[in-house]
Amino acid sequence: xxxxxxxxxxxxxxxxxxxxxxxxxxxxxxxxxxxxxxxxxxxxxxxxxxxxxxxxxxxxxxxxxxxxxxxxxxxxxxxxxxxxxxxxxxxxxxxxxxxxxxxxxxxxxxxxxxxxxxxxxxxxxxxxxxxxxxxxxxxxxxxxxxxxxxxxxxxxxxxxxxxxxxxxxxxxxxxxxxxxxxxxxxxxxxxxxxxxxxxxxxxxxxxxxxxxxxxxxxxxxxxxxxxxxxxxxxxxxxxxxxxxxxxxxxxxxxxxxxxxxxxxxxxxxxxxxxxxxxxxxxxxxxxxxxxxxxxxxxxxxxxxxxxxxxxxxxxxxxxxxxxxxxxxxxxxxxxxxxxxxxxxxxxxxxxxxxxxxxxxxxxxxxxxxxxxxxxxxxxxxxxxxxxxxxxxxxxxxxxxxxxxxxxxxx
Numbered sequence: 377x378x379x380x381x382x383x384x385x386x387x388x389x390x391x392x393x394x395x396x397x398x399x400x401x402x403x404x405x406x407x408x409x410x411x412x413x414x415x416x417x418x419x420x421x422x423x424x425x426x427x428x429x430x431x432x433x434x435x436x437x438x439x440x441x442x443x444x445x446x447x448x449x450x451x452x453x454x455x456x457x458x459x460x461x462x463x464x465x466x467x468x469x470x471x472x473x474x475x476x477x478x479x480x481x482x483x484x485x486x487x488x489x490x491x492x493x494x495x496x497x498x499x500x501x502x503x504x505x506x507x508x509x510x511x512x513x514x515x516x517x518x519x520x521x522x523x524x525x526x527x528x529x530x531x532x533x534x535x536x537x538x539x540x541x542x543x544x545x546x547x548x549x550x551x552x553x554x555x556x557x558x559x560x561x562x563x564x565x566x567x568x569x570x571x572x573x574x575x576x577x578x579x580x581x582x583x584x585x586x587x588x589x590x591x592x593x594x595x596x597x598x599x600x601x602x603x604x605x606x607x608x609x610x611x612x613x614x615x616x617x618x619x620x621x622x623x624x625x626x627x628x629x630x631x632x633x634x635x636x637x638x639x640x641x642x643x644x645x646x647x648x649x650x651x652x653x654x655x656x657x658x659x660x661x662x663x664x665x666x667x668x669x670x671x672x673x674x675x676x677x678x679x680x681x682x683x684x685x686x687x688x689x690x691x692x693x694x695x696x697x698x699x700x701x702x703x704x705x706x707x708x709x710x711x712x713x714x715x716x717x718x719x720x721x722x723x724x725x726x727x728x729x730x731x732x733x734x735x736x737x738x739x740x741x742x743x744x745x746x747x748x749x750x751x752x753x754x755x756x757x758x759x760x761x762x763x764x765x766x767x768x769x770x771x772x773x774x775x776x777x778x779x780x781x782x783x784x785x786x
Contacts, residue, residue: 382413382418384413391449392445394653395647400581408568420454423456428485434612435602435603441648444497456561458558460557461558559582559583568596584597620632626682634671644681716730728773740759
């Protein structure tokens, strides 16, 4: 009897299914896992990413983390950089043709992508490939042969293309080639499973069909939901400003995650952490039974996410700082320093505007009247108060709940 490092199939499946949107078909994944365990051979699971922008936010990590989960279960994680396909541009969700990227832009973005993805994936156990390895070498004969394996009518069933045709919006021929060329990635990688966001479902189904046309066992399609942003309504996006960048400072990441609506944190637990479904269910029970405060549950989430990208020590310090500033209403250990030149006395409201702690004098007055301004922990109530700047001194200035500045007069 062959001994393998793999966990029982049902245990693997339960862990891998956490947060999944669709598995097509699920029974096929189960069979592949069983055959893998029996043969002692890991599945080849890949995620293809076109490096169209240099920075990754938490939304991008949802599929990356699922790739890690397959890696955790002993399978081969293949991270494919679509350096060739990025120069074509994925038409998914586009209402118009995407401007092509230059080779230099793609290469620069790919380098920063790799630096960031290794914060999630195990560097030593990740197979990294670039699709220029094979797409850049295809002859015109190869491309025509590939196109012969798919029907135009099927391609035009795609929602993006269908709506553009209905609206008389142009579709470039190279956009029709995109899902076929990326399908050739699946052929060359001989993948058993391909991961992608729900919006990539059409592409990955094409990949599965083209694998079959090339005489391969078709891969399983495994899609993950789009992460909702900090506003609790729209998809996480840098352009919408509702994102958490994975390279942001720990305190900033922590604070952003603490700002999400309470009901959204369970989705975040599912999609951006490695906690098991059982652990998440237990946390939910504690919150529902009032043995765990929702804020404490959210702080555990925030600390875990920060720890993943900056280390456990940074996660712990960010949690302690949040507790000190926002729950105990104490000053942060490392408040930013602002130096002010000596001179005549200045109104507190004017100083608040000067230090960018308030956008205007009227807003500064409102803050003071609402007892939202403190000097060295003492609340200021008089909006006409003046600050003596004639002698060297330093004090801690707080405006609102979140803004602290250590002022040094010199």
